Each structure stands twice: as structure tokens, then as C-alpha cells.
Amino acid sequence: MENKEMKPQPKRGLWKPEEDLILKNYIETHGEGNWATVSKRSGLMRGGKSCRLRWKNYLRPNIKRGGMSKEEEDLIIRMHKLLGNRWSLIAGRLPGRTDNEVKNYWNTHLNKKSVLGKRKTIDSNNQHSDNELDKETLQQVQDSKKPSQFVHNSQPVFGISPEKTKTGRLDLDEKKEMQEVKEESSITDSTWMERAAQCFNYEYAYDIVETPLMMHPNYSNFVFDEEPFTSYLDSFVLFEAFGTDSDQFGI
């Protein structure tokens, strides 16, 4: 029953404004680092971890608060398709947003949409009253949760809702984004290829790379309906980044 060490238990629970002020002042004076020391020297009776979290997620300068914009939401969805639950990585691409915030946002606003109508509605017969959250987003989220094999009636590596599926290749902005994120992550090339295609709603993983793949029999049903072959050149940078190992395409 009794505590042998009788160590003072660190304070827990919600932070009070005065505690925030103490921590903020301390960090601004002494800088970050060694959070165990911070908690002791600042006089806060909090654990080092708690101090670090409070600073990182709430007090740090340039923290953006308030609802996510449509652009941010889109980016989160795309990045989640690409990276999975790598919240810190995703947050790294959203200036002013923290991993915790992105994770919470995903779990509440985005992930939950895949389970239709959890919250009670005014009219249970009217599915639309739940929320005018766009069905497009819902579809994206649902798609992202499905394993790759959920599309069995066609060849694509990842299934995307047919009406949204694109063929052809990533545009320059898409390629730039993909490259940047790839550099930050340690995802294997093959996984990357598949997710990259899914991320931008391309029907085939190989859409984002080079021409030799098109010769593979598995992909013989591929049709360019949007872009001519000359666009291969646009893909060159991305292709180079991934290397040329055919293994990576699961062939």
C-alpha cells in the first residue's frame, strides 16, 4: 500500500494558465532541452514529458489553432494514404500543426466518417442530415482504409473510386510533393509507388513512373486517355529518385 520511495508524484491533468506562463517564460529564457531539468528548475511540479508535450503542442510559437482548412484536410487525407499513421511526418507538412492535432483530427473528423452516422441525427431516415460533409471526402477515407486487394475485378494495385480514378502521370506539383515526402520517410520504393498512385488517385501504381512497365502483360489493358507518351519525360525525375529495380513494382 505505502510508497517505499515516497517520491513526490508529478502533477497531472489539465494545465492552468499560470503554469503555461511559467513554462513559457522558462523556455523563452533558457531554451528547450532536458525536460526533466526544465520541470525541476521552472518550479513546475510536472513531469518532464508533460512539460515537453505542453510546449510542443500548445505553447510553442507559431502554433496554428482552430479548424483545419479544406486544403489542410485534403493534405492530411493524401498524406495518410501515403504514409499511414505517421502523424509527425504528416504534421511536418502542415505548418503550425502538431502531430497530436493531426492525429486527433484524423480520428475524429476523418476516420470516423467511414463509420456512417455515429452521431444521432434529427431525422434518422434522412441520411443527409448527419452532416453535409462531402461524400467525396468520405469516399476517400473509406478507400484509404481498405486493403489493396479489395478491388478484385481489375488489375490496379490500389483501388480508387472509379469516377475519380485518373490515368496518365503525376503533374509537376504532385511529383514535387511526392519527392519531398519520400525523402522524409523511409518507405520502401515498392510500397511508395503504390501509395503514390493512390495518393493522387491514379489508377495504376506504375502510372507515376516510366514506360518499360507498360510492357508488362499484367498491365496490358492500360490506356492513355489523357496524356500522350511525351509526358514520360515529365516523370523522369521521379523515376530517377526511385531507381530502376523492377522488383519495386512487384513484377
Added chain:
DNA sequence: AATACACCCAACCGCTGCTGG
């Protein structure tokens, strides 16, 4: 107005990886 239920999000927990002795 009271109650129950659902939602949101800050904070905590436990694990992993890194670093220095």
C-alpha cells in the same frame, strides 16, 4: 430542466530509438 449520450481534444502511457558514459 434534467438526463443520457456522443463528441472532441488535451494529456497520459508505453514503447522504441538514440546517445553518452
Added chain:
DNA sequence: CCCAGCAGCGGTTGGGTGTAT
């Protein structure tokens, strides 16, 4: 190498708040 201490990460929890009945 091994170990301890720390930072960082993702998963989970629980209390406050909003909404429906």
C-alpha cells in the same frame, strides 16, 4: 557491448462540452 537517461512517436484515455430526448 551494455546500460541508463532522454526524446519522440503513436495509441489510448478521460474529462469537459455539446446535443438529443
